[in-house]
Amino acid sequence: MKSPIRISVTGATGQICYSLLFRIAAGDMLGKDQPIILQLLDIPNARPLFDGLVMELQDCAFPLLTGLITTDDPYTAFKDADIALLVGARPRGENMERKDLLEANGPIFIEQGKALNAVANRNVKVLVVGNPANTNAYITLKNSPDLNPKNFSAMLRLDHNRALSQVARKLSRPVTSIRKMIVWGNHSNTQYPDLSHSEINNMPVTTLIDDDNWIAKSFVPTVQKRGMAIIEARHGRSSAASAANAIINHMQDWIFGTRENDWTSMGILSDGSYGIPEGVVYSFPVTCNNGHYQIVQGLELSDFDKRKMQKSYEELITEQSTIMHLLT
Numbered sequence: 001m002k003s004p005i006r007i008s009v010t011g012a013t014g015q016i017c018y019s020l021l022f023r024i025a026a027g028d029m030l031g032k033d034q035p036i037i038l039q040l041l042d043i044p045n046a047r048p049l050f051d052g053l054v055m056e057l058q059d060c061a062f063p064l065l066t067g068l069i070t071t072d073d074p075y076t077a078f079k080d081a082d083i084a085l086l087v088g089a090r091p092r093g094e095n096m097e098r099k100d101l102l103e104a105n106g107p108i109f110i111e112q113g114k115a116l117n118a119v120a121n122r123n124v125k126v127l128v129v130g131n132p133a134n135t136n137a138y139i140t141l142k143n144s145p146d147l148n149p150k151n152f153s154a155m156l157r158l159d160h161n162r163a164l165s166q167v168a169r170k171l172s173r174p175v176t177s178i179r180k181m182i183v184w185g186n187h188s189n190t191q192y193p194d195l196s197h198s199e200i201n202n203m204p205v206t207t208l209i210d211d212d213n214w215i216a217k218s219f220v221p222t223v224q225k226r227g228m229a230i231i232e233a234r235h236g237r238s239s240a241a242s243a244a245n246a247i248i249n250h251m252q253d254w255i256f257g258t259r260e261n262d263w264t265s266m267g268i269l270s271d272g273s274y275g276i277p278e279g280v281v282y283s284f285p286v287t288c289n290n291g292h293y294q295i296v297q298g299l300e301l302s303d304f305d306k307r308k309m310q311k312s313y314e315e316l317i318t319e320q321s322t323i324m325h326l327l328t
């Protein structure tokens with residue numbers, strides 16, 4: 001029997017986690033032979049919801065769930081964590097601008113970064129999902145100076161999956177046949193879903209689609225605005241099950257590796273690749289191997305690509321400047 005892996009999850013009584021936790025406990029993320037301990041964090045007001053969640057997790061009698069902790073203290077939640085999924089965040093209230101959301105979430109991720117720095121396993125893998133995910137990930141890693149910045153990532157996998165699914169539907173091909181999709185940048189409307197390197201059986205996807213108008217007018221905006229379309233369709237509730245699924249996909253690739261001749265999109269600390277200056281959490285195409293990611297190098301970019309990528313970078317810089325006073 002393998003020893004259990006400690007998985008900390010924040011926002012545990014929220015919508016995404018209502019889908020996520022049961023799938024993790026069933027073995028969908030780490031495999032059917034990997035015992036886990038769930039260390040769940042939410043705010044004190046969530047206590048009654050925690051009680052119900054715990055009862056349901058118990059009632060599933062998951063063979064792999066060997067421990068379960070619920071707490072409102074990040075230092076307890078992140079103690080010895082091997083994996084930390086930072087899903088919890090303040091939701092965007094009515095009349096709240098993105099700037100207000102950043103200000104409201106900054107202190108949460110400062111505190112959680114400090115707690116990870118103090119008590120998590122030194123090899124912890126941290127995925128930030130709570131929005132604005134890229135900048136929250138930046139805040140978290142800046143507050144964890146003793147941990148390797150490469151242990152931190154922000155989730156763009158839902159956008160990546162949305163892009164794969166749009167192409168699969170357009171071409172009536174299986175999702176698994178599509179390789180080398182990219183979503184660059186910020187998890188926001190400025191993200192740039194980029195088909196220009198994607199292939200099916202070594203054929204460029206753009207050639208197979210042969211419809212630039214569809215790519216520019218349908219594919220790109222559909223992926224960029226999908227989150228809002230789902231909120232409208234679900235009468236105000238955001239994408240939860242698909243976000244949970246993307247969390248599982250992101251962590252599986254990071255831990256077990258991306259498949260041969262393919263890559264994925266991950267929000268990670270930029271290192272200057274592709275003209276994106278160092279010091280923002282930006283989504284790049286990455287391959288993963290032995291629990292480490294590497295940015296795919298050497299892809300040719302058109303001027304159009306560069307402009308789109310720059311726009312998302314500039315948005316991230318604006319976001320950072322909004323919260324910079326919280327970091328100093």
Ligand code: NAI
Binds near residue numbers: 108
């Ligand atoms: P939700 O509002 O249902 O749940 C959020 C949970 O976070 C609540 O239980 C709340 O009490 C908790 N929370 C708030 N402050 C906390 C703190 N300081 N510590 C621990 N928990 C705290 O939201 P939902 O639908 O579960 O989404 C969670 C986040 O994920 C949101 O910010 C959402 O915008 C984001 N999201 C990100 C996606 C991505 O692709 N990166 C996709 C979908 C959602």
